[in-house]
Amino acid sequence: MRRVVITGLGVVAPNGNNVPTFLDSIKKGKSGIRFNPDSEKHNFGSHVAGIPVIDETILENYFPKSTYKGLKGTSIKYAALSGIEAFLDAGLDMERKETDWRMGCIYGQASSDLLVAKDIINGVNKLSPRRMGSRYVSLYMTSGPCAFLTQLFAFGNHVSANSSACTTGSDSILSAYQLIKSGSADRMLTGSCEAASLFSWAPFEGMRITNTRSNEHPEKASRPMSASAGGIVLGGGAAAMVLEDLETAQKRGAKIYAEILGGASNSGGQRGSGTMTFPNHEGVQKCISQAIHNANISSKDVDLICGHLTATEGDKVEVSNWMSALERSGNDFPFINSLKSMIGHCLGAAGSIECLAAVLQLHHNFIHPNINCEDLHSEIEAMIPRNKVPTTKIDKNLNVIMKANFGFGDVNCCLVFKKFS
Amino acid sequence: MKDEKLFEKVKELLASNIDDESLIQNMELDSSLTKDLDINSAYIIDVVLDFEEAFGIEISDDMVTKMETVEDIMNILKSLKVTV
Numbered sequence: 001m002r003r004v005v006i007t008g009l010g011v012v013a014p015n016g017n018n019v020p021t022f023l024d025s026i027k028k029g030k031s032g033i034r035f036n037p038d039s040e041k042h043n044f045g046s047h048v049a050g051i052p053v054i055d056e057t058i059l060e061n062y063f064p065k066s067t068y069k070g071l072k073g074t075s076i077k078y079a080a081l082s083g084i085e086a087f088l089d090a091g092l093d094m095e096r097k098e099t100d101w102r103m104g105c106i107y108g109q110a111s112s113d114l115l116v117a118k119d120i121i122n123g124v125n126k127l128s129p130r131r132m133g134s135r136y137v138s139l140y141m142t143s144g145p146c147a148f149l150t151q152l153f154a155f156g157n158h159v160s161a162n163s164s165a166c167t168t169g170s171d172s173i174l175s176a177y178q179l180i181k182s183g184s185a186d187r188m189l190t191g192s193c194e195a196a197s198l199f200s201w202a203p204f205e206g207m208r209i210t211n212t213r214s215n216e217h218p219e220k221a222s223r224p225m226s227a228s229a230g231g232i233v234l235g236g237g238a239a240a241m242v243l244e245d246l247e248t249a250q251k252r253g254a255k256i257y258a259e260i261l262g263g264a265s266n267s268g269g270q271r272g273s274g275t276m277t278f279p280n281h282e283g284v285q286k287c288i289s290q291a292i293h294n295a296n297i298s299s300k301d302v303d304l305i306c307g308h309l310t311a312t313e314g315d316k317v318e319v320s321n322w323m324s325a326l327e328r329s330g331n332d333f334p335f336i337n338s339l340k341s342m343i344g345h346c347l348g349a350a351g352s353i354e355c356l357a358a359v360l361q362l363h364h365n366f367i368h369p370n371i372n373c374e375d376l377h378s379e380i381e382a383m384i385p386r387n388k389v390p391t392t393k394i395d396k397n398l399n400v401i402m403k404a405n406f407g408f409g410d411v412n413c414c415l416v417f418k419k420f421s
Numbered sequence: 422m423k424d425e426k427l428f429e430k431v432k433e434l435l436a437s438n439i440d441d442e443s444l445i446q447n448m449e450l451d452s453s454l455t456k457d458l459d460i461n462s463a464y465i466i467d468v469v470l471d472f473e474e475a476f477g478i479e480i481s482d483d484m485v486t487k488m489e490t491v492e493d494i495m496n497i498l499k500s501l502k503v504t505v
Contacts, residue, residue: 064440066464134466 004180006359007254008090010082010191010198013353014050014235014343018085023360025342027393029369030217032343042198044205048221050235051196051345054081062094062152069137073113075195078238078349079145080152082191085109087153090242091254096154102186106176107146107240109192110348110407114199116140132387145193157185165407167265167307168192169239169351170415174263176243177415186248189240191356194348196236204234208278209236209312222345223303223372224309224338224360225319225380225389231318232310233344239352241359256420257363261400262295263415264288274410278314281321287412288325288404295416297400299326300335304367306358306403309338310345316379318406323383333384334402335394341371351405352358355415358403362419367394424495430505431494434471438464450492458491468494476503 009019014032016022025032036049060068062084071077087094116139123132138147144160150159158179164171167229169192176190194200199272204210211230214221221231249256268280292299305322309315319336323329339354346353361367369392376389404414428450436445439458454460460468465488469480472494478501480488487493 066438066440067462069437108488131470132465133470363473 002181002183002261003246004177004243005134005246005249006241006257007244007249008086009356010085010237010240011353011356012052012054012078012081014052014237015388017052017054026357026368027366029371031371033218033221038198046210047215048218048233052237058084072139073115073195075109075113075193076144076148079107079193080148082238082240083149083189086240086242088121099154099156101156102154104185105146105149105155105159105189106162106172107149107191108162108172108348109145110163110165110168110194112140112142113195115195130365142205149189164411165409166347166350167405167407167411167413170355170405170413171338173241173355174265174413174415177260178247180243187244189242191240191352192348193238194236194346201234220372222311222341224311225315225377226373227375227377231312235344235346236344237349237353239356258359259418259420261297261418262291262418264290264294265413266312268410277408279406279410282408283411284321285325287414291414291416297416299328300398302402303398304355304401305334306338306401307336307338308404308406310340316377319380319383331385333388335367335390337368337370355403358401358417362365362398362401362417365395365397367396369393426505427495432489434475438468448491451490452491
């Protein structure tokens with residue numbers, strides 16, 4: 001059977017716009033959440049957000065001039081930056097004159113870039129759609145990020161965009177893994193992006209599930225698993241990984257970050273406890289169990305859970321689901337952490353950025369801190385010991401990490417990463 | 422006879438749509454926008470918008486369909502009484 005390994009990483013996150021900076025931030029527990037004057041100006045309840053700071057000169061250097069001139073919004077820029085970094089990190093040739101028939105791309109987003117949509121809507125409202133120019137189709141289509149990545153890297157295998165709310169990023173990695181595992185492709189660029197924009201965030205304000213209590217202390221706003229969690233903090237960004245068939249990677253002497261042992265995705269069907277906005281516990285547990293089965297490991301092998309954990313009431317339910325699915329509790333429960341404590345909820349980009357953080361922890365042997373969780377929620381503390389939710393970095397040799405995301409529509413995705421040996 | 426001033430202005434406006442610097446330097450009156458200057462045919466409309474904005478003119482769809490070379494652009498501009 002083919003084995004699938006990770007050979008390249010790229011990230012644009014609120015607390016780091018490249019892998020070295022991001023790695024340093026998550027080791028130190030550095031928050032990327034900042035005051036956002038635009039949110040205040042537009043009467044949002046939450047005035048804080050995770051907005052990446054990007055280096056446009058990289059895009060200018062790699063895209064043809066005529067393409068760069070037409071780039072608008074942020075999601076495609078984030079996607080391109082993550083892809084360029086992952087490609088370079090994997091040691092692949094950037095000068096690609098020929099189509100690479102054995103390399104494809106699955107790269108998702110939860111929604112198309114609403115900053116771009118705003119221009120389109122304005123064009124219609126100003127009665128001048130014929131003066132919008134030629135670029136908006138490729139910018140706004142859901143597969144826009146894939147299309148621009150293909151322009152850079154000449155993919156010739158499967159190229160498509162996926163979308164499944166907050167599971168988008170982990171789902172894209174799972175699908176890319178499956179294509180390599182099945183032999184359909186030798187190498188895939190995969191990941192996801194989400195524009196950082198008020199337009200993406202406003203619907204969550206409408207639901208009144210954002211944290212409005214921490215506007216004076218942005219870095220304290222995202223508080224997964226804490227008693228004082230006040231709701232989600234929104235963000236944007238992107239992450240990309242190069243996945244590769246082990247033999248192909250070894251043949252070219254590629255650096256290997258980790259192996260993907262398997263994963264699973266499913267839906268709770270919006271039945272039982274499942275609704276449009278809340279997961280069916282049975283579906284979550286089945287997804288985790290199936291991922292363990294597909295990865296051919298025992299739940300006892302899991303060293304660390306990188307949870308979905310959004311700083312809402314759902315956190316304690318998630319911990320309970322992990323306990324049931326892994327059949328581990330008390331001191332036997334693995335360590336658990338939430339990257340959202342540092343970067344907020346990056347929506348469609350959450351899964352890929354969080355998977356990338358999981359891979360970095362595995363590769364560099366550490367567990368990043370859960371910042372803002374000094375006051376662990378009592379119902380969570382009743383289930384698992386305090387020390388399983390570290391608030392400071394732990395240096396530890398890790399072997400297996402499980403990463404899950406759960407999304408609106410009652411969708412679940414879980415992946416198993418293993419240190420390569 | 423080539424109107425050098427207009428030609429240089431057209432060249433300047435086309436440049437932001439052409440990726441290869443040597444194609445800009447070697448531009449001639451009879452250079453095809455798509456074949457010689459390698460402008461994506463779907464992006465020709467962006468060239469039109471650039472000219473409309475620069476000169477405050479409106480280029481009709483009929484004119485756009487006839488716009489194949491640099492000289493075609495110059496003729497369209499002259500027909501619209503554009504001066505530089």
